[in-house]
Amino acid sequence: MKIMVFGAGAWGTALGVIASARHEVTLWARDAAQARALQSQRENRRYLPAIALPAELAVTAESFEELGPRLAAADLVMIATPMAGLRDLLSRLRDHAGPVAWLCKGFEAPVAASYGLLGHEIKAEVAPRLSGGVLSGPSFAQEVAQGRPTALVAASECAEVREALVAAFHGPSLRVYANDDLAGVEVGGAVKNVLAIATGLCDGLNLGLNARAALITRGLAEMTRLGLALGARADTFMGLSGLGDLVLTATGDLSRNRRVGLLLAQGKSLQQALDSLGHVAEGVYCARAVMRRAEHLELEMPITQCVVALLDGQLQPAQAVAVLMGRGPAAEIAWG
Helix, strand or coil: CEEEEECCCHHHHHHHHHHCCCCEEEEECCCHHHHHHHHHHCEECCCEEEEECCCCCEEECCCHHHHHHHHHCCCEEEECCCHHHHHHHHHHCCCCCCCEEECCCCCCCCCCCCCCCCHHHHHHHHCCCCCEEEEECCCCHHHHHCCCCEEEEEECCCHHHHHHHHHHHCCCCEEEEEECCHHHHHHHHHHHHHHHHHHHHHHHCCCCHHHHHHHHHHHHHHHHHHHHHCCCCHHHHHCHHHHHHHHHHHHCCCCHHHHHHHHHHCCCCHHHHHHHHCCCCHHHHHHHHHHHHHHHCCCCCHHHHHHHHHHCCCCCHHHHHHHHHCCCCCCCCCCC
16 A cells, blocks of 8 residues: 655654555655655654654655655555644645545634634535545554554545545554544544643642543533534544543643643743643644634533633633632533
């Protein structure tokens, strides 16, 4: 199988490493200098240090024009850029004949009066004929590259895309489940990043394990509420891209979004927190888009609202906790 991976960050590199054991994989870097460094060092020292790049993994920074024949021959194209780069690559790939899937999790940043879009909504705008989907689920790139056991979900309305993703990545250390609820899988992957910031804040303030459990549970209700409003199925949020990814990102020490919450609880400014990461924390960039979608749909998402206020400097960490605890009593329903 021939696979083209666009984006040489942590995730693109990790999947390139794991897939090159069985397939012919090309990893594309936007920056020519980075591509040369990967080729010569056989390691992605910035985004995935201490992981050797197999000799079989090809690395390139060729233009789309130069990639033409290799791209046309690809059985699967993966987009491993941050959410901000998805629209451009989907536009460039709009006439590609084969399956295309993305790895980024989040909502596109809102522009002017519009609200931010999920990946499949962006595809519908710029590449409606493309066979597209997403590979998501509870996974840290470092552990995937190390070959540690991981379960992912391949989501698409198109069976060809689901089958291609399973064929490409299902193996000894990766178990890939197919799902046709693309909206649900994408909402889970986006909202969990915002909730992980809140959970990091909770832990950073030493509020206790009871508080963490309550926050994750009520966060799952918020996630499900938004997903249902966007056409998702409720059962998707009990799976890998909902509960699974939320638990991992909210509690795992490798989570950048959780780390943002921890640093804010320590009194760091948002900019100081971001500078210390060295990588993108998607929850910071999509929190406002999640909130805007909720407002557009007239949904209550109090945890998300507090995270946005915290990121915007309208609330201090302790004040955010007081706002949530000060809400009036309500009956518990699964997504109420």
